[in-house]
Amino acid sequence: MEPHRRQCVLIVDDDGAVQVSLALLLKQAGFATVCADDPRQALARLAATPVDLVLQDMNFSLRTDGEEGLALLAQVKERHPGVPVLLMTAWGSIALAVRGVKAGAANFFTKPWDNAQLVELVEATLQLAPDAARATSNPPRSARAALDARFDFGAIVGEHPKLLKVLETIGQVARTRAPVLILGESGTGKELVADAIHRNSPRAARPVVKINMGAITPSLFESEMFGHVRGAFTDARSDRKGHVASADGGTLFLDEIGELNRGDQVKLLRVLQDQRYQPVGASRAEQADVRVVSATNRELAELVASGEFREDLFYRLNLITIRLPPLRERRSDIPLLARHIGAGVCAAYGLDDIKLAPAALDWLAAQPWPGNIRQLRQTLERTLLLAGQDRPGGRPLTQADFIATAAVDEGVPGARLGVDGMTLEQVERHMIEQALQQHTGNISRVARMLGLSRTALYRRLERHGLGDGEAGDRSNE
């Protein structure tokens, strides 16, 4: 690729054969390379030579726990924060790789590697690097304003450095067609990120087609995704376009990708590999030009390690990974989010513009929020509706109003939002049960209250064994 001709990659590995074969591969792809045998040499090379990217092994002595690799990563990040690091890990040490990525590595790959995929990964990582380096040197406020001047992030509110890093990456990747994997806990805004990637891409005028992988029945996967021709099966009375064809020229958003079963994973892989698919019952394959963005609240790399998710599909999807921070890691954004969401709720329900007292904002900022922004939205909505009506002189809502609403929800005087000791799954179930009770099972209202689509709610009801699922009610989703 032309723009990367003179970029330099530092290869850190104690195995001479690995150094030679990687150097040869990267040179053929147009990069300059330098090699180092161990962390000490690597840091010396970095100090002496302008390096654009580091490819590093995780073990350099008889130790095999990867701690030496993590220590080197930490030093590179401290001394050269703008230089992206790719980790080389042995098969079976995905948990280590995930630790590395959380500690600042741009991505990882396992040995033995696929040459073409590795070069693609190096190129994609380098494309992201220069702006990421610039972003870290900007003060946060002007950084958000500067980003807004260049990109349209829609409803994404926030200016915490961790969010700014996400926004910067969105801006960088949007213009490419590289697949993006969005990771983050439930309710952190993954769908908003997918929307922003599409909106800022050259594909913005074409459709973004969103599919919830957990909601597709395995027997219908092919016909839903690829369509079918008339007569392909008993009920196929006419040709039907699948999601892939509908997204032609645009973006395919595969939500909850971790829920896809292994049989369907291989069918999806084929589309990603050669942009071709075969409608059910058709005699030949069709071409589709789609950009794939996927999301999950599960740690996909761990599903690869446990054998539930195909490794080849994982590498296809995660060329670029965006990790959304949980709300508790960007607490400084909570007042901003609360004011924004509060104003939206008032407008939606025709309430006067209700203010939040500073102490209430502090209280909200201190809560654990295991359900993240979705839970914050739900709490604000309930409190504004319950306490917002009855405020002598239009006084701002206080901390006491929020605590009182939480207590009503819990059915326990003085109960708090705290969910200590509960797993995320238990919290989710608990929230759904509360909502069902409050709205006496009215699915549309429960879905709205939880900030979910009805399809997503039905799937969760099924998963938690709640309610009877009333399948017919999904029709207008």
Ligand SMILES: Nc1ncnc2c1ncn2[C@@H]1O[C@H](COP(=O)(O)OP(=O)(O)OP(=O)(O)O)[C@@H](O)[C@H]1O
């Ligand atoms: N940065 C943000 N600013 C404003 N609102 C946000 C932000 N992030 C998320 N939200 C709101 O929080 C709710 C949850 O967001 P979203 O559906 O994108 O989360 P998600 O990570 O896709 O969740 P899930 O994994 O459960 O599908 C939505 O109502 C969304 O509008």
